[in-house]
Amino acid sequence: MIYLDSAATTLQKPPAVARAMARAVNHLATPGRGGHAPAMAAAETAFACRRAAAELFQLENPEQVVFTFNATHGLNIAIRSLLEPGDAVVISGYEHNAVTRPLRALGAEVRVAEAPLFDREAQLAAFERQLDGDVKAVLCTHVSNVFGFVLPVEEIAALCRARGIPFVLDASQSAGCLPVRMGELGAAFIAMPGHKGLYGPQGTGLLLCGAETKPLLQGGTGSASALQDMPEFLPDRLEAGTHNMPGIAGLLEGLRYVRAQGTERILAHERRLLRPAGETLARIPGITVFQAEEPAAQAGVLSFRIDGMDCEAAGEALGRRGIAVRAGLHCAPLAHRSAGTLETGTVRVSVSAFNTQQELRRLIRAAAELAEYRK
Incomplete structure (x- = not known):
């Protein structure tokens, strides 16, 4: 199997990941519970x-790093910590349902900073137009999970x-x-999963906290047990229950x-794989590729369509x-609406540090066969 779905989960892990997990099952209990x-050993x-x-994400205090189940969990905490029903919030036109669904459930006033695909200047200008005195928060993806579009998050921040x-x-x-x-972003929160570009297992995530928080879950923390409210201090305030x-x-x-x-090395490897693959796919009659003209505007993900072929059918083929x-x-769906692909969807290719050029060549040959078959 050639695995090109790392934007969902990096299936190929460093061997040390599985070894550490196996050892933990028999040797680690729960932090703060004895x-x-x-x-x-678990606490350590x-x-x-x-x-x-x-150290990797430049926080001074490790206790600002909160363990979550995934990025969705962290984003829900961030949203509930910052916003009340009816509050105005600005998002990009490339957000995942992990952002849009919690905002809808909360009843926030959602403003979309709409911009064309891969146009970083237009995206920045769209945010600037939306940021008036009523806005209570801005939520933005760093990289579109559909198109690999790298948004100008440093400038937006x-x-x-x-x-x-x-x-x-x-x-x-x-x-x-x-x-x-x-530190450079000055973000209130940064949410991320453990099972994608960090090469950890599913069911893990991190929330980096730079603002006041509200617990999403209530329960035992192994600390301040006499209190019937969640502790005020991090990370315990947001980590109710037994750790994974x-x-x-x-x-x-x-x-x-x-x-x-x-x-930098990982990113360079991913671009060395996807950039020429996208250019080659684009030369095949019947294939439409969504690729940025400027390489810096795209990272790790490439989408394409085969004319006249349902994308789900193409993925299955x-x-x-x-x-x-x-x-x-x-x-x-918001990202597809922004790119004009909501009615069709796309076939998404996403790579990791473990993919090879030979694997991408196999993809190209297979996609060319499907495009030829659809003529």
């Missing part, structure tokens, strides 16, 4: 993971800082391959792998040929 060796592993994340508006970054597709620096220690142990090794490889991609709307 002074015995398994509990203390959890803190080591927070510290590794703080600067607009927010100048106006005193809290900024929330969805780093689901950028953590691990692009610079994500909490096998997941955290695996995520720690994923973070160490990213740190050792370097995000590639799967039968041993190539795993994702097809459809990718839980991001």
Whole structure:
């Protein structure tokens, strides 16, 4: 199987991830739930993971790193911490349902900063037009999970800082391959999953906290047990219940792998794979490719369509040929609306540090066969 669906989950992990998880099952208990060796070892592993994340994402205090189940969990915490029903919030036109559905459930007034695909200047200008005195927060994805569009989040964050508006970054597709620096962004929150560019297991995530928080869950924390309210201090305030220690142990090794490889090296590898693949696919009659003219405007993800062929059918046909991609709307109908692909969807190719040029050549040959068959 050629696996090209890392925007969903990086299936190929560093070997140390699985080893750490297996060891955790038999050797780690739960942090804060005892002074015995398994509990203390769990506390040490959890803190080591927070510290590794703080170093990678430039936080001074590792206790501002909160463990979540995934990026969606973290985004829900951020939204509930910053907004009340009816509050105005600005988002990009490339947001995932992990942002749009919680905002709708809350009853927020959602304003969309609409801009053409891959036009970073237009995207920045669209945000600037929306940021009036009524806006209570800005939420923005760093990289579109459908098209790989790298939004100008540093500049958007600067607009927010100048106006005193809290900024929330969805780093689901950028953590691990692009610079994500909490201090430079001055973000209220940054949410990310552990199972994508950080090469950790499913069921893990991180929320970097730079603002006051409201707990999404209530329960035991192993601290301040006499209180019937959640503790005021992080990370305990947001971490009710038993920790996923096998997941955290695996995520720690994923973070160490990213740190050792370097995000610049990982990004360069992904672009070396996808850039020429997109250019080659675009030359095949019957295939439409969504690729930025400027390489810096795209990262890790490439979408295409085969004319006259349903995208879901194309994805299934590639799967039968041993190539795993994702097809459809990718839980991001707003992004498809912005790009004009809402009615058709796309076939999405996404890579990781473990993919090769040979695998992309296999994809190109298979896509060319499907395009020829549809004539």
